[in-house]
Amino acid sequence: MSDLRDGQDHLHERWEPWARAILDETDHDTDLGVDIARDAQRVAAGQLDEDEFRWRYEAAYLDAFGVDERPQLADGLTRPDRDADSTAGDGEVAAADVPTVVSRRRVLAALGGAAAGALFFGELFRQGAFASTPGIGDPLPMAGAVRPGAGPGTVAPGEKLNVQYGMVIDLERCDGCLDCVQACVSENGLSEGVLWPYVFAYQEPEDVDPRYLPRLCQNCTRAPCVMVCPTGARHRRLADGLVLTDYEVCIGCRYCQVACPYGVNVFQWGDPETYGGGFEGERRDARGVAVKGDPPKGVMGKCTFCPLRQEDPDQRGTAACVDACSMDALHIGDLNDPDSPPNRHLARRREEAGGNLPTFRLLEDLGTEPNIIYIGQPPSSNAELVEGSWTYEDWGLTEDRRAVLEGPEPWFRRMTQGGRA
Amino acid sequence: MTTTTSSAADTASQVPDDGRVATILRPLGRPSWRWLVAVAVAGVGLAWFLQAWVFQLQHGLVVTNLGDWGYAGGVPWGFYVGSFIWWVGIAHGGIIVSAAVRLFRMEAFAPVARLAELLTLAALANAGLYIVLHLGRPERVVTSILPNLPQTLQTSPLAWDVVVITLYFVLTATYLTLTIRADLARSAGRLPRVFRPIYRLLLVGHRPGERPKAERMAWWLALGLIILAPFFLHGGVIPWLFALLPGQPGWFGPVQGPAFLAAALASALGAVMLLAYVFRRVYRWEQLIDEQVFRGLSRWVGLFALIFLWLQLQKLVTGLAMAPEATTAAATAMATTPTYWVALGLLAAAVAHTGYQMLAPARFHLGRTVAFAVLPLVAILLEKTLFVVEGLMYPAFDLYDGVPGSYTPSWVELSSMVGAMSIVALFLLIAVKAVPVIELDHDQQEVA
Known part of the structure; x- marks a missing residue:
């Protein structure tokens, strides 16, 4: 034990000022970076378990960056309990973690790894995020800083958030009654023919009865609509990862609409009042951004997951469509919270199915990382x-x-018709 | 024809070939009745377009035949986007011809270089106009795009487009100004008085000895433009608007860059030929714009049209042979649309005519050559609009295949083309009265 401590102190003398100089140039906590680099050397030297290393710094990361890059729990991943003995971010090694005998060779290896370790972690801090995206079942990564998106309270596409709203939609329960569509139309005052949730009725070749697939906005983590938007009007909300449109910034170029592989966007081609729409409630969310209801003329609309409700403690975890669904098929909530309605439903259905529950996400191979999980089989x-x-x-x-969506008659057509009459 | 204002300050002694210069300057100044008729026709065209645009601004884009893709079976992008691509393509003519002259010493094309540059400016302005026309909220275009540009530039191909087109416009305008200053200084005294404020502006800070330096700057600008325009504009950000989207298999893939570029170059050179032909006839510039110019340009039109056809072959073969289902569906749709084959047929005709011309050079006929060179212009407008529309009708999400879709541009959308053509016409009609549209003596240094 004392051997190790001596070795470490010796190490610190040589690399720490250099690491501090690098970390001081970043916007992040230098002490935290040094602690992590120190423990990274221990991992490199085999003195510290890798999993313990990951979990040790979680709380400190959350404090510093407010996010955690965990894969979504709704995919069946359980989150390991953090070791109650370890204290996060203090750089001290719990006694149980340190081998009592450390060979000279290992200390030398740690010494060699020190330079690489400090530089590596310094660079990660600089970038603010880990480069790779975890797949389902991959070891949990450490959280990184979240890159801001364009506009207030937004986050860049692809960033993993601590709170990520999404849905679990149970296709084995949906009976295609369209209650959800009707409820959404009334809640948002949608223009005639605008269907934010759209329910596909389809059959496989072997089917006798139709199957149903409610297609809402998938609120993708790597949302193509957010990526292509030239103004930042289409954005991911930092608080919950909802993909929304700032109705006061959108220029109506419709790039989001052509880029979305799910076809969820519906444009406001004319005056909503003229075409049976017009929303008259509160449009602004807590950030003051107009995101709710049928959009104004010339602006893009789509299913929003009722964004004002998710900010209201009394209504959080509800949506117009979800409330209306009498089949208990729609479940909205934080996919990262094991106790959220979608995760509870998923857990219950998994249990009922004996752990063998088919689930899928729509067009998952396109890399959009959609946040709606469907229970059932995908359409072939x-x-x-x-x-x-x-x-x-x-x-x-x-x-x-x-x-x-007929436009008005132009003057020359009215004139010619008037002439004939 | 028109008269030129002459004065005692005639600088003819400095000009090597006074007859040539006089011919070039002949159209400047007082308008002829034919010119007035042309302006009137273009003015009517522009007015027609403006009333259509006001109608669209009043009622919204509902006056187009665009719609929502997906369950609603429409296309949100159509004729406006197709036309946008087309005009950016035509805008390549200026730099291709100018670069050929300035960088590659292809002096034969020198007489049409400035006409091509003027066309580039007008075409780029139209491309910008089409972006604005296409928007639901055009009044927000500056206030919404600029504030978040540092963020949106990281991922949005449309933000890239706005930046690259603006850059291209600024570089081309600078290039044109640099090359035109010398001509204006040289023909001072012969220029119409009415445009004096414009000349003064263009000649700000002009010194007699600046010509060699301006030439060098123009050379470097041409080099920058010849890299920027083909590789990053029509072979870059314009096709990337589509080619990067995996949700639309008809668009996705690396072939779009080369295919867009080949189409752009064929149509741009066709447009330059048409323009040169009209000016040559109207101003009797047979001596200035030699037939060799048209022979040369038509060969390039044929070559680029051939490359475009070959890239279509690549698309069809890879799309139809053993591609993923959604790609096959998109390729099948393309291959079974008559408009597509009409477009390819027009291009094939242009290629065939070029081949014929090369085999039988003695049978050269100027009118016919120009007519065949204009075919790619028509073909590319058809093909680009179809490309935009069909990409949206056959998405990766194939449940939507069951939703029937259709699209034909509305009268408002079609009126925009009348307006865009009128803008080009008006711009050139004014330019021909104000500045020499042929470089006075491109290659010679200032005579001290």
Whole structure:
């Protein structure tokens, strides 16, 4: 034990001023960086368990950056309990973690690794994030700083957030009743033919009855719509990772619409009042950004996951569509919280299914990292759209928006018609 | 025809070939009745477009035939985006011709270089106009794009487009100003008085000995432009608007860059030929713009059209042979659309005519050569609009394949092309009265 301490002290003399100089140039906590670099050397020397190293600094990371790059728990990953004995960020090694006998060769290895370790971690701090994205089942990475997006309270696409809202949609329960669509239309005052949630009714070749797939905004972590937006109007909200549009910044170029592989965006082609819409409630979220309801003329709209509700402690974890669903098919909440409604539903259904529950995310191979998890089988490429048990007309809704999107007659046509009459 | 204002300060003694210069300066100054008719026609075209645009601003983009893709079976991008691509493509003519002259010493093209540069400026202005036309909230374009540009530039191809097109415009305008200053200084006294404020502005800080330095600056600018325009504009950020999106298999993939560039160069040179032909006829510049110019340019049009056709072959073969399902669907849709084959047919005709011309040079006919060179212009406008629309109709999310879609541009959308053409016409009509549209003596240094 004393051997090790001596060796470490000797090490510190040589690399610490140099590491501090590098870290001082960054915006981040120099002491924390030095502690991490020191423990990284211990990992390199085999003196410290890698998992323990990861968990040791979690709290300090959260303090410093407010985020944690955990993979989503809803995919069935359980989060290991943090070792109660270890204290985060203090740089001290719990007695149990340190081998009592350390060979001279290992100390030399740590010495050699010191330079690389300090530089490596300094660079990671500079970048503010770890470069690789964890896959499901990969070891949990350490959290990094979150890159800000464009605009107030936003986060860049691809960043992992501590709180990431999403949904679990149970296709085995959905009966295509369109209650969710109707509720969304009333909540948001949507123009005629604008369907933010759209429920596909389809059949596989072997099917007799239709299947249903409610297609809401997937609130992707790597949202293509956010990436392509030339103004920053389309953004991810820092507080919960919801993908929203700032109605006062959007220029209506519709790049988000063509870039979204799910086709969830619906544009406001004309005056909403003229086309059976018009939202009259509070549009602004806690940041003061107008994100709610049917968008104004010339601005892009889409399913928003009821963003004002998620800020209200009384309504958090609800949405108009979710409340309306009598089949208990839609569940909204923080996918990183094991106790959120979507994760509870997922856990219960997993248990019922004996751990063998099919789940999928839509077009996952496109790399968008969507935050809706569907329970059931994905539609195959042979799936054909069919008429469902309920039609949009049954609800007084218009499915073919183009039929109601006629512009006014131009003056020359009115003149020629007037002449004929 | 038109008269030129002459004065005692005639600098003819400094000009090596006075007859040539006089011919070039002939159109300047007082308008002819034909010129007035042309301006009137273009003015009517512009007015028609403006009333259509006001109609669109009043009622919103609902007056177009655009719609929402997905369950609503429409296309959010259509004729405006197709036309935008087309105009940026035409804007390549100026720099290609100028660079050929200045960098590669292809002196034969010198007489049409400035016309091509003027066309570039007008075409780029139209490209910008089409971006604004396409927007739902055009009044926000500056206030929304600028504040977040440092962030959006990291990921948004549309932000890249705005920056590169602006850069291209500024560089081209600088280049044109540099080369035009010497000509204006030289023909001082022969220029119409009415444009004096413009000349004074263009000649700010002019010194008699600046010519060699201005030439060197123009050379470097041409070099910068010849790298920027093909590789990063039409072979870069314009196709990347589409080629980077995996959700639309008809767009995704590396072939778009080369295909866009080949299309741009074919249509740009076709446009330059058309323009040169019109000016040559109207101002009887048969001596100035030799037939060799058209022979040469038509060969390049043919070559670029051929490259474009070859890249279409690549697309069709890779899309139809054993591609992933969504890619096959997009390629099949393309291959079964008659408009696509009309476009390819027009390009093939241009290639065939070039081949014929090369085999039988004695059978050269100027009018026919220009007519065939204009075919790629028509073809590329059709093909680009189709490319935009079909990409959106066959997405990776193939459940939407069951939603029927269709799109034809509305009268408002089509009126925009009348307006854009009128803008080019008006710009050139004014330019021809104000500045020499052929460089007075490109290659010779200032005679001290």
